[in-house]
Amino acid sequence: MKFSAQEEYGLRCLLRIARFYEMGKSLTIPEISRGEGITEHTTAKILRALRLGGFLESERGHLGGYTLSRPPEEINLGNVLKALGGKLYDDEFCKTHSKGDRICTITADCSVRSVWILIQNSVDNVLQNLTIRDLIGDNILAKSTISESV
Numbered sequence: 001m002k003f004s005a006q007e008e009y010g011l012r013c014l015l016r017i018a019r020f021y022e023m024g025k026s027l028t029i030p031e032i033s034r035g036e037g038i039t040e041h042t043t044a045k046i047l048r049a050l051r052l053g054g055f056l057e058s059e060r061g062h063l064g065g066y067t068l069s070r071p072p073e074e075i076n077l078g079n080v081l082k083a084l085g086g087k088l089y090d091d092e093f094c095k096t097h098s099k100g101d102r103i104c105t106i107t108a109d110c111s112v113r114s115v116w117i118l119i120q121n122s123v124d125n126v127l128q129n130l131t132i133r134d135l136i137g138d139n140i141l142a143k144s145t146i147s148e149s150v
Contacts, residue, residue, distance in 0.1 A: 003085070010046045010084040011077075011135075012036050014055060018072045018132045026065030046084070053083030072136060078127030 013032050020027060027035075033043040047066055050056045057069045068075065 003081075006046060006049075007081055007085045009036065009038050009042065010050060011080065013038070013043060013046055014050060014068075014075075014080060014132060015135055017056065017066055018068055018075075018136050021068045021072055024067075026059060026063075026067045028065040032066070049084060050080070053080070055080060055083070068132075071133070073131050073133035075132040076128065077130040077132065077135070078124060080132070081127065 013036060016032055016035055017027050029040050029043050029047065032038075032047070033040045036043070038046075047056060047058070051058055051066070055069055055075055056066050058064065058066050
């Protein structure tokens with residue numbers, strides 16, 4: 001199982017911006033791009049998705065840049081990943097990979113679908129308890145929210 005580059009880069013960009021949130025400093029595309037080692041084109045594309053998802057605000061001009069739209073503790077990691085790339089398993093998957101008559105190509109009682117639903121639910125349970133603040137704070141593995149939900 002893999003996360004896409006967009007999700008990885010998106011989280012890294014968001015975390016870089018979040019580290020400056022309490023100082024009231026915004027970051028520009030070139031600053032973020034250089035800091036993360038991502039092209040400016042890719043950075044701009046990712047920041048646009050994060051802005052449209054409601055996680056960032058942007059300001060034009062030489063004093064402009066990107067800032068969080070709300071405090072890091074109010075930005076849920078699951079929502080960010082969903083905005084960047086969607087879920088690992090979406091109910092629509094079976095609809096797009098079935099025969100034209102909407103019947104599963106394997107069986108009506110697909111055990112593979114059950115596994116994907118179980119995995120997605122487990123991932124959702126972990127992500128719903130994590131915020132951007134958790135990632136910029138102490139080591140998240142030490143957080144009780146993760147150990148309780150795994």
